[in-house]
Amino acid sequence: MHACAPPDAVVWPRAVGQVQELAALCYRCRVPMVPFGTGTGLEGGVNAVQGGVCFDLSRMDAVAELSLEDFSVAVEPGVTRKALNSRLRGTGLWFPVDPGADASLCGMAATGASGTNAVRYGTMRPNVLNLRVVLPDGRLLHTAGAGRQARKRAAGYDLTSLFVGSEGTLGFLTQATLRLHPLPEAVAATVATFPSVRAAVACTVQVLQAAVPVARIEFLDEVMADACGRYSGTGLPVAPTLLLELHGSRQGLAEQQRQAEEMVRLNGGSVPAWSEEPEERGRLWAMRHSAWYAALALRPGCQGYSTDVCVPISRLPDVVVETQRDLRDSGLTGPMVGHVGDGNFHCLLVFDARDPAEAQRVHAFAQRLGRRALAAGGTCTGEHGVGLGKRALLREELGPEGLDTLRRIKAALDPHNLMNPGKVL
Amino acid sequence: MHACAPPDAVVWPRAVGQVQELAALCYRCRVPMVPFGTGTGLEGGVNAVQGGVCFDLSRMDAVAELSLEDFSVAVEPGVTRKALNSRLRGTGLWFPVDPGADASLCGMAATGASGTNAVRYGTMRPNVLNLRVVLPDGRLLHTAGAGRQARKRAAGYDLTSLFVGSEGTLGFLTQATLRLHPLPEAVAATVATFPSVRAAVACTVQVLQAAVPVARIEFLDEVMADACGRYSGTGLPVAPTLLLELHGSRQGLAEQQRQAEEMVRLNGGSVPAWSEEPEERGRLWAMRHSAWYAALALRPGCQGYSTDVCVPISRLPDVVVETQRDLRDSGLTGPMVGHVGDGNFHCLLVFDARDPAEAQRVHAFAQRLGRRALAAGGTCTGEHGVGLGKRALLREELGPEGLDTLRRIKAALDPHNLMNPGKVL
Ligand SMILES: Cc1cc2nc3c(=O)[nH]c(=O)nc-3n(C[C@H](O)[C@H](O)[C@H](O)COP(=O)(O)OP(=O)(O)OC[C@H]3O[C@@H](n4cnc5c(N)ncnc54)[C@H](O)[C@@H]3O)c2cc1C
Ligand SMILES: Cc1cc2nc3c(=O)[nH]c(=O)nc-3n(C[C@H](O)[C@H](O)[C@H](O)COP(=O)(O)OP(=O)(O)OC[C@H]3O[C@@H](n4cnc5c(N)ncnc54)[C@H](O)[C@@H]3O)c2cc1C
Numbered sequence: 001m002h003a004c005a006p007p008d009a010v011v012w013p014r015a016v017g018q019v020q021e022l023a024a025l026c027y028r029c030r031v032p033m034v035p036f037g038t039g040t041g042l043e044g045g046v047n048a049v050q051g052g053v054c055f056d057l058s059r060m061d062a063v064a065e066l067s068l069e070d071f072s073v074a075v076e077p078g079v080t081r082k083a084l085n086s087r088l089r090g091t092g093l094w095f096p097v098d099p100g101a102d103a104s105l106c107g108m109a110a111t112g113a114s115g116t117n118a119v120r121y122g123t124m125r126p127n128v129l130n131l132r133v134v135l136p137d138g139r140l141l142h143t144a145g146a147g148r149q150a151r152k153r154a155a156g157y158d159l160t161s162l163f164v165g166s167e168g169t170l171g172f173l174t175q176a177t178l179r180l181h182p183l184p185e186a187v188a189a190t191v192a193t194f195p196s197v198r199a200a201v202a203c204t205v206q207v208l209q210a211a212v213p214v215a216r217i218e219f220l221d222e223v224m225a226d227a228c229g230r231y232s233g234t235g236l237p238v239a240p241t242l243l244l245e246l247h248g249s250r251q252g253l254a255e256q257q258r259q260a261e262e263m264v265r266l267n268g269g270s271v272p273a274w275s276e277e278p279e280e281r282g283r284l285w286a287m288r289h290s291a292w293y294a295a296l297a298l299r300p301g302c303q304g305y306s307t308d309v310c311v312p313i314s315r316l317p318d319v320v321v322e323t324q325r326d327l328r329d330s331g332l333t334g335p336m337v338g339h340v341g342d343g344n345f346h347c348l349l350v351f352d353a354r355d356p357a358e359a360q361r362v363h364a365f366a367q368r369l370g371r372r373a374l375a376a377g378g379t380c381t382g383e384h385g386v387g388l389g390k391r392a393l394l395r396e397e398l399g400p401e402g403l404d405t406l407r408r409i410k411a412a413l414d415p416h417n418l419m420n421p422g423k424v425l
Numbered sequence: 426m427h428a429c430a431p432p433d434a435v436v437w438p439r440a441v442g443q444v445q446e447l448a449a450l451c452y453r454c455r456v457p458m459v460p461f462g463t464g465t466g467l468e469g470g471v472n473a474v475q476g477g478v479c480f481d482l483s484r485m486d487a488v489a490e491l492s493l494e495d496f497s498v499a500v501e502p503g504v505t506r507k508a509l510n511s512r513l514r515g516t517g518l519w520f521p522v523d524p525g526a527d528a529s530l531c532g533m534a535a536t537g538a539s540g541t542n543a544v545r546y547g548t549m550r551p552n553v554l555n556l557r558v559v560l561p562d563g564r565l566l567h568t569a570g571a572g573r574q575a576r577k578r579a580a581g582y583d584l585t586s587l588f589v590g591s592e593g594t595l596g597f598l599t600q601a602t603l604r605l606h607p608l609p610e611a612v613a614a615t616v617a618t619f620p621s622v623r624a625a626v627a628c629t630v631q632v633l634q635a636a637v638p639v640a641r642i643e644f645l646d647e648v649m650a651d652a653c654g655r656y657s658g659t660g661l662p663v664a665p666t667l668l669l670e671l672h673g674s675r676q677g678l679a680e681q682q683r684q685a686e687e688m689v690r691l692n693g694g695s696v697p698a699w700s701e702e703p704e705e706r707g708r709l710w711a712m713r714h715s716a717w718y719a720a721l722a723l724r725p726g727c728q729g730y731s732t733d734v735c736v737p738i739s740r741l742p743d744v745v746v747e748t749q750r751d752l753r754d755s756g757l758t759g760p761m762v763g764h765v766g767d768g769n770f771h772c773l774l775v776f777d778a779r780d781p782a783e784a785q786r787v788h789a790f791a792q793r794l795g796r797r798a799l800a801a802g803g804t805c806t807g808e809h810g811v812g813l814g815k816r817a818l819l820r821e822e823l824g825p826e827g828l829d830t831l832r833r834i835k836a837a838l839d840p841h842n843l844m845n846p847g848k849v850l
Contacts, residue, residue, distance in 0.1 A: 069634070069739035112579040123577050125586070126551050141826040145804070148822070150735040151767045152548050153804040154537035154590050155811060155819055156831050156849055161550070161586030165579050182636040209494070211607035252677050310575040314494035342576045379570070379578040386580055394580055397573070401566040405838065406581050412837035413830065424581055 001305040001362075002044030002388050007034055007054035014059050016134065016174045023172065024138030026053055032421050033136070035168040037077055037107025040099075042306050043387025045111065045167050049422040055172060057106065063087055064175070071180040072129060072149050077106035077173065084178075093180040096121035099383070100289040106173040111385040112165030116288070119208075119341030120215040120247065121181060123383065125164050132175035133163055136414045141171065149177050162409070167385050168420035170413050184215070184247035188257060189281045190272035192264045193239040197221055197324060200240040201317040203267040204340045208313060212259045216245035217341040218288055221324065224295070224335035224348070231294030232287040242340075243288055244272070245281070291337045295348035298333055303353040307334075307366050309373035310344035310382030319376050320345060323369055330365050332358075344382035367393070386424045394424070426730040426787075427469030427813050432459055432479035439484050441559065441599045448597065449563030451478055457846050458561070460593040462502055462532025465524075467731050468812025470536065470592050474847040480597060482531065488512055489600065496605040497554060497574050502531035502598065509603075518605040521546035524808070525714040531598040536810040537590030541713070544633075544766030545640040545672065546606060548808065550589050557600035558588055561839045566596065574602050587834070592810050593845035595838045609640070609672035613682060614706045615697035617689045618664040622646055622749060625665040626742040628692040629765045633738060637684045641670035642766040643713055646749065649720070649760035649773070656719030657712040667765075668713055669697070670706070716762045720773035723758055728778040732759075732791050734798035735769035735807030744801050745770060748794055755790050757783075769807035792818070811849045819849070 008031075013019045026033050032052025039046055048054060061078025068091055075084060082102045084095050099108060099115035107113075109131065114123035121127070129151075130144040142148070143159035163170060194200040204217055220228060220241040229236030242264075246256045261271050275281055296304050311319050320336070327334045327347065338345025347369065351362045370380040370393040380386075380393035395403055403425070410417070410425055433456075438444045451458050457477025464471055473479060486503025493516055500509060507527045509520050522533060524540035532538075534556065539548035546552070554576075555569040567573070568584035588595060619625040629642055645653060645666040654661030667689075671681045686696050700706055721729050736744050745761070752759045752772065763770025772794065776783045795805040795818040805811075805818035820828050828850070835842070835850055 067737070067739065069630070070737040071634075072737070112583075114577060114579075118577065122551070125583065126547070135826070135830075139826050141830055142824065143827070145799075145822045145827060146824060148799075148802050148804065149737050150769075150802070150804045150807065151738070152539055152543065152735055152769060152807050154539075154733075154806045154808050155804045155815070155822055156590075156827075157595075157834055158537075158550065158586045158590055159827065159830060161583045162834075165581075165583055170582075182634075205494070209496075209607075249677075249680055251680055252674075255674055255676055308579075310577055312492070312495040312497070312574055313576070314492065344575075344577065374570075374573075377573050377575070379573065379575040379580045381579045382575065382577050383579050390580070397570045397580055399567065399571060401560070401564050402568070402570060402581075402584065405560075405566055405584060408837040409582055409587075409834060412833040 002047055005047040005049045007048035008051045010054045010056055012056050012059050016060070016132065019055065019134045019172055019174055020138040020140060022055065023134050023136060027137045027418060030416055030418065032418050034420050035110065035172050037104035037110065038080060038102070040101035040103045041107065041111055041387065042384045043389050045385060045387040045423060047388060049388070057172065057174065058104070060174065068093065070149060072177055073180055074175050074177045075105050076175050077104050080104050081108065088180070092183055094183050095178055096181055097124055097127055105178065106176050109164050109173055109176045110166065110168055112383065114339065114383040116216045116218055116339060118339060119217060120213060125161055127179045128160055128164050128176055129179055130177035131160055131163050131173050134172040134174055136171060136419050165385065167387060167424050169410060169424050170419060186250045186253045186276065187245065187247055187281065188253055188274040188276045189243065189245040189284055190274045191236065191284065192242045192244060192269045192272045193237045194267060194269040197240045198317050198321055199267040199269065200242050201320050201340060203242060203263050203269060205313050205316065206263045207260060208341060210259060210263065212256055214244060214341060215247040216243065218243040219338040219340040219345065221336040224291060224337050227294040227298055227335055228287050228291055231297050232290050234283065234287050243284060292348060295335050295350050299350045302350045305349045305362060305366070306384065307347045307349065307369050308381045308384040309369055309378055310342060311373050311376045311378030313343050315376040315378070316340060316343050319372060322372060323347065326365060326368060330361050332361060332365055342382065343378065388423060391424065427472055430472040430474045432473035433476045435479045435481055437481050437484050441557065444480065444559045444597055444599055445563040445565060447480065448559050448561060452562045452843060455841055455843065457843050459845050460535065460597050462529035462535065463505060463527070465526035465528045466532065466536055466812065467809045468814050470810060470812040470848055472813060474813070482597065482599065483529070485599065493518065495574060497602055498605055499600050499602045500530050501600050502529050505529050506533065513605070517608055519608050520603055521606055522549055522552055530603065531601050534589050534598055534601045535591065535593055537808065539764065539808040541641045541643055541764060543764060544642055545638060550586055552604045553585055553589050553601055554604055555602035556585055556588050556598050559597040559599055561596060561844050590810065592812060592849050594835060594849050595844060611675045611678045611701065612670065612672055612706065613678055613699040613701045614668065614670040614709055615699045616661065616709065617667045617669060617694045617697045618662045619692060619694040622665045623742050623746055624692040624694065625667050626745050626765060628667060628688050628694060630738050630741065631688045632685060633766060635684060635688065637681055639669060639766060640672040641668065643668040644761070644763040644765040644770065646761040649716060649762055652719040652723055652760055653712050653716055656722050657715050659708065659712050668709060717773060720760050720775050724775045727775045730774045730787060730791070731809065732772045732774065732794050733806045733809040734794055734803055735767060736798050736801045736803030738768050740801040741765060741768050744797060747797060748772065751790060751793060755786050757786060757790055767807065768803065813848060816849065
């Protein structure tokens with residue numbers, strides 16, 4: 001979607017002091033700086049649209065200060081979420097935020113990522129306790145003070161939340177102190193299928209309203225279910241689908257299962273069998289996480305672009321159904337997946353980038369979808385960030401005072417507009 | 426603790442447009458503005474230390490946009506947490522953040538308040554979805570865009586979190602959109618007593634580490650338990666005490682109770698009887714919420730000051746025990762209460778303000794306690810805010826780069842330093 005724009009140079013610092021020195025140098029010479037995590041971002045965030053130096057931070061990969069007692073860990077930008085969870089094996093703890101891709105945790109903090117578990121465990125924001133930031137001029141900032149990790153604080157403006165989701169435009173996140181969670185005693189997952197998209201989404205709304213503490217509730221429309229089933233060889237039924245996962249104590253789980261089954265049935269869905277085996281569940285989520293590649297496989301040789309709106313739960317059924325109609329009317333391929341427990345869903349648009357008319361239709365569709373979400377009281381981006389592609393929609397979402405406030409903050413912390421220029425604002 | 430500093434004038438706007446006009450006028454004339462909620466803040470936040478106009482916002486008291494389906498409500502500054510929860514009666518929903526005092530919800534957002542339920546439901550921060558802010562020059566900002574209430578968003582810097590906890594120094598919060606929660610099916614509370622402070626605090630740490638989803642876990646040291654028991658006439662045993670409350674389904678509750686009882690017993694505590702009756706629980710929490718007045722009653726005619734440190738859970742037992750020793754060595758009256766599930770506790774210092782030597786000892790003790798928390802990786806304020814009293818400690822907590830970053834943000838949004846000057850920074 002975003003034309004590639006390579007930087008003039010790439011550096012691979014190995015220590016925070018090197019990031020500081022390099023940043024100070026770029027600052028003095030007024031050279032743009034672009035932080036790079038693992039490059040899985042979906043909004044062109046690492047494109048060096050004004051040239052400059054790309055800071056690839058993957059070689060700073062220490063897992064520092066793991067505290068099992070305080071459920072916390074500090075990780076450098078080279079640590080991905082899978083690497084962290086491997087490292088945590090055997091401790092009884094894990095880090096639940098899961099965007100599918102094996103992104104760097106600092107990159108996930110930079111984009112305000114979330115994913116399949118956010119409905120239960122929250123997005124990156126409540127799970128980051130502190131950030132060690134290299135500011136554009138090379139100075140070092142600890143957003144909650146050096147070495148601190150209190151569970152809550154009311155000490156001055158919340159700098160941690162300000163840097164989470166800042167998409168590399170305010171500074172380099174060179175260490176993130178994260179909140180870990182105890183592994184659930186028991187886990188069960190299932191695949192529920194429904195007679196219509198509206199029924200599947202309505203079931204989600206009811207599960208939430210009944211306060212069943214689902215850990216994952218992921219929607220696939222019939223096109224996506226078909227594509228995923230074929231791509232992963234699992235033979236998923238071709239129908240609107242919810243992948244459900246429950247976490248709890250053994251006893252609590254049985255109760256949650258009964259509740260969830262009842263809601264599925266009430267909405268005309270097929271009552272599912274639950275799998276508690278790690279391998280079976282692993283296959284299920286590998287299948288879900290292959291959605292992007294399964295979508296691309298629908299039209300070999302084509303490009304993909306993922307939309308990312310998020311709306312209040314009560315508006316979700318209408319917005320999803322209207323969006324499906326719009327897709328059909330636009331003649332576009334765009335299977336839908338959604339973290340519907342948060343009101344967040346994606347159309348994985350697959351199109352022929354060499355066909356300017358189709359590319360134009362994709363762009364127009366994405367803008368319409370963004371505006372539809374805004375009209376429903378939602379946001380143009382639930383988790384991917386603004387990057388290059390959503391700057392116009394951001395303006396509509398926040399209004400002139402909102403945008404002015406963002407600009408003032410940016411100017412206050414990066415007065416020469418050197419950090420990832422051209423993004424977000 | 427903080428000498429009273431009255432404003433030059435007080436205004437009682439009735440609508441947001443009036444706040445805008447009055448702010449624009451003050452801005453043009455460079456007159457300081459001090460927002461006032463219900464005046465329950467504990468750090469001198471509403472003191473007009475540079476004179477100016479106090480904006481008492483209590484007459485703007487609409488409960489707007491209650492959405493039962495989306496679990497959200499928008500409230501103006503005159504709505505207190507008790508008023509909101511009365512209003513919600515019969516809906517199956519409630520707003521859990523509970524600082525004891527019947528503060529305005531916008532004031533609670535302004536200070537980043539929390540209280541007894543935060544261990545389960547979070548502080549104000551994750552429970553505010555949007556804020557309607559009058560900026561110092563009178564312009565209107567919606568931190569998440571006008572009328573929006575998506576559950577999650579990654580659209581630009583998180584302005585909502587920036588204004589939560591800004592203590593009136595960046596603008597007036599004239600409406601807060603809050604996240605509501607479903608009322609639990611069953612609730613049970615108890616009073617567990619322990620042979621020592623260390624045992625009570627160690628029990629807390631174990632409950633958390635075992636991931637028992639406690640809704641409230643409140644500590645009283647023996648002096649506080651004695652004072653509360655006598656003040657409220659409930660005759661609490663004179664011993665280090667934990668007030669525990671569990672929320673869940675009927676079945677889930679039984680399981681939580683067994684787990685909690687086991688941890689209490691493991692730490693030599695008395696195995697409690699649980700009360701599920703609303704009236705009985707009401708009496709228990711009324712007793713807890715009377716702690717401040719019970720402490721003041723220990724020395725009639727004296728003044729009170731509450732400390733507010735928060736430390737990582739693993740450090741809590743040592744910090745609490747050292748602090749008790751310090752209190753004794755300093756010859757001060759300072760019963761302790763704590764939201765220990767968050768690592769947050771208060772010493773309710775009761776002293777004779779007419780005795781300069783004692784006032785000085787109180788001040789020195791509070792500074793030492795703040796530094797002890799900082800040395801343990803904690804914060805000088807978990808929930809009361811910085812206000813007038815903790816500016817020096819804030820500097821130590823954040824370091825020069827942190828403070829410089831706060832100052833830049835303040836200057837960017839309030840260039841003439843008119844909003845609540847002299848506070849926080
Ligand atoms: C198949 C697939 C599925 C996905 N599903 C989801 C999903 O469900 N939910 C979700 O939230 N996301 C999803 N994503 C998006 C992606 O994984 C996230 O955006 C990720 O959080 C970015 O991490 P990264 O390390 O790859 O960052 P990059 O792509 O390298 O960078 C992303 C942005 O963050 C900045 N940045 C990166 N690291 C730093 C740093 N250390 N300091 C400062 N700025 C930095 C960059 O400058 C850029 O602006 C998916 C991506 C793919 C490919
Ligand atoms: C007995 C007692 C117990 C308490 N226990 C707790 C506790 O357990 N946890 C806890 O967190 N707090 C506790 N508090 C503190 C208190 O309730 C909070 O600080 C409260 O959040 C402040 O709300 P308010 O409306 O009274 O604000 P005020 O006291 O009126 O103002 C506090 C600060 O916020 C600013 N402010 C207020 N309203 C606005 C607005 N609308 N827009 C912009 N700025 C505004 C003011 O300028 C000031 O700086 C307790 C207080 C008392 C008296």
